[in-house]
Amino acid sequence: MKVILNEDVRGQGRKGELVNVSDGYARNFLIPKKLAMPATPENIAVMKKQDKERKRKFEEDKANAEATRAKLEGVMIKITARSGGEGGKLFGSVTSKEIADELFLQHKIEIEKNKIIQDEPIKSFGVHEVKCKLGFEITGTINVNVVEK
Numbered sequence: 001m002k003v004i005l006n007e008d009v010r011g012q013g014r015k016g017e018l019v020n021v022s023d024g025y026a027r028n029f030l031i032p033k034k035l036a037m038p039a040t041p042e043n044i045a046v047m048k049k050q051d052k053e054r055k056r057k058f059e060e061d062k063a064n065a066e067a068t069r070a071k072l073e074g075v076m077i078k079i080t081a082r083s084g085g086e087g088g089k090l091f092g093s094v095t096s097k098e099i100a101d102e103l104f105l106q107h108k109i110e111i112e113k114n115k116i117i118q119d120e121p122i123k124s125f126g127v128h129e130v131k132c133k134l135g136f137e138i139t140g141t142i143n144v145n146v147v148e149k
Contacts, residue, residue, distance in 0.1 A: 001026045002039035004047050009035055016047060016054070065134040071109050072132070072140040077102045080149045081125075093121035094146055099130060103142065122146060 001023045005013050009030070013019045018039055021030065030036035037043050079102050084091035096116040103109050116132045122144065130142045 003030060003036035004039050004043055005030075005036050007035050016051060018044070018047065062136045062138075065136050065138045068109065068111070068134050069138055069140040071107070072142060075103075075107055075109070076127075076143045076145055077106050078145045078147060080147055082149050083125075088125045090123050090125065090146065093123045094144065095121075099142060099144060116142070 002018060002020050003026050005015055005017050005019060008014050012021060019036075021036075026036060026038075031038065077099065079094055079098060081094060082091040083089070096113040096118060099116055100111055100113040103111060111132055111134070115134065116130060118130055122128050122130075125146050125148060128144045128146065130144055132140050132142055134140055
């Protein structure tokens with residue numbers, strides 16, 4: 001029996017796929033648990049429409065990530081921090097949340113704080129490069145200038 005999967009089913013396929021399974025497995029397990037629906041012509045038409053919508057959304061999100069990366073090129077954000085003593089050290093460190101907030105305030109570019117990747121915490125004054133993952137294997141670079149308060 002051919003069914004369209006509503007959820008990922010281990011050993012059978014992923015959500016939205018048309019798969020061929022045994023009649024008993026479909027009638028007794030997949031369909032009652034709402035993991036699949038029978039592959040009728042109406043359901044197949046709905047599946048194709050959802051596939052088109054999913055692909056359109058994927059392309060739109062990827063284009064948004066590319067646009068954000070283009071906006072980030074050449075952008076410098078300025079963060080003021082307290083001095084922690086000698087040698088140009090900070091009192092504490094600059095966090096991803098601070099970087100995301102300042103990026104939005106200064107340049108109106110919104111990036112979630114969990115997408116900003118810091119290899120090591122920023123604990124000194126000066127200019128630092130911070131990577132951010134924008135999705136779809138697209139990464140951008142944020143230039144952060146930490147100055148003394």
